[in-house]
Amino acid sequence: MAPTLSNGFSMPAALNCDYPKEITLNSGFTMPIVGLGLFRMEGKDVKDLLLHAIKTGYRHFDCAAKYKNEAEVGEALAEAFRTGLVRREEIFITTKLWNSDHGHVVEACKDSLRKLQLDYLDLYLVHFPVATKHAGVGACVSVLDEKGVLDIDTSITLEATWRGMEDLVSMGLVRSIGISNYSLLQTRECLAYSRIRPAVNQIESHPYFQRESLIKFCQQHRVYITAHTPLGGATANTIMFGSVSCLDDAILKGLAKKYRKTVAQIVLRWSIQRNTVVIPKTSKAKRLEENFRVFDFELEKEDMDLIKSLDRNYRTNQPAKSWGIDIYA
Structure with missing residues (x-):
């Protein structure tokens, strides 16, 4: 067994030992350490890839209403359960509340459950810490004003949104709740007003954008970090946002x-x-299979320190390019 720190997190095990493949959230439920993100996946690709992922060993799938593919994910899951490929209790499903549904948390969650063909979610996240103009449950649009700027609804507070998230737990629709793309101060505020603490903060994090202070703060308060865009977005973010990928870094290539x-x-x-x-x-x-094979080796401390030196504080996911406003400013 890997030793446990005072904050409840497990230290890395020795090389080639039984490194833990799941963690325990502050809600008491476990979550696999490696999952498959389903952003930018469409149609038949979703079903085929998800089924292949399950056969490969993946048990954690990260969805969002905004991705517009929950129905396809639901079809794949239903087939996997029906054929005995995997049982529901073996799968960890995350999905997210979109900005335009902050005032309709319960309805939005039920809409996602219907599309995913599930009775409950393992984890439901507030996708972004901003409420925007409502355009119908599940529409997941980003309404812009006449100047092309995101139409933010100032009548809905993040605390009110969180109360709706807590209701989902009481109703048995969701096992764990969390936040996504929250800053250190926004996370602190959520911890202050929450009756049920966030189990997870899902944030962009990779060698070029390491978020050391935020990660330390969350771990100190037993809020687990899920790193989205853990590979820096690669080609997709280069096309969408014009960003540079850490996968092309010479030092990382040398370590590989x-x-x-x-x-x-x-x-x-x-x-x-x-x-x-x-x-x-x-x-x-x-690549799906390669990304799952990360438990049979361990990086030496000197190489962990070397990668730490690569931090550029460089965010690759830039919604401001389509929203006309930088919510991270």
Whole structure:
């Protein structure tokens, strides 16, 4: 067994030992450390890839109403359960409340459950810490004003949204609740007003955007970090946001050669050894399998320190490009 820190998190085990493949949230439920992110996946690709992922060993799937593919995910899950490929209790499903549904938390959650063909969610997250103009439950649009700026609804507070999230737990619709893309101060405020504390804060984190202070704060208060965009977004974010991917970094390529692993495996392993959950996204079966093979090696401390030196405070996911306003400012 890996030793446990005073804050409740497990230290990395010795090389090739039984490194834990799941963590225990403050809600008491367990969550697999490696999951599959389903952002930017459409149609038949979702079903085929998800079923292949289950056969590969994935048990954690990260969804969102905004991704517009919950129905396809639901079809894949229903087939997996029906054929005995996996049982519902073996699967961890996360989905998220979109900005335009902050005033309709229960209805939005039920809409996601209907599409996913599930009776409960393992984890439900507030996708972004901003409420926007409502356009119908599940519509998941980003309404802009006449100047092309995101139409933020100032009548809905994040505390009111969180009360709705807490209601979902009381109703038995959700096992654990959490937040996403919250800053350190927003996380602190949520901890102050919450009756049920957030179990997770899902944030962008990778070697070029390490978020050390936020991660330390969350871990100190037993809020687990899930790293979205753990590979820096790669080609997809380069196309969408014009960003640079850490996967092209010469130092990371050198470490990949040293450990005889892919650069992606090095980056994911680094993230895991920081005690964060990772949800890499890929639409390629080969990379899907590679991303899951990160438990059979361990990065040496000197290499963890080397990767730490790569931090550029560089965010690759930039919604301001379509919203006309930077919510991180």
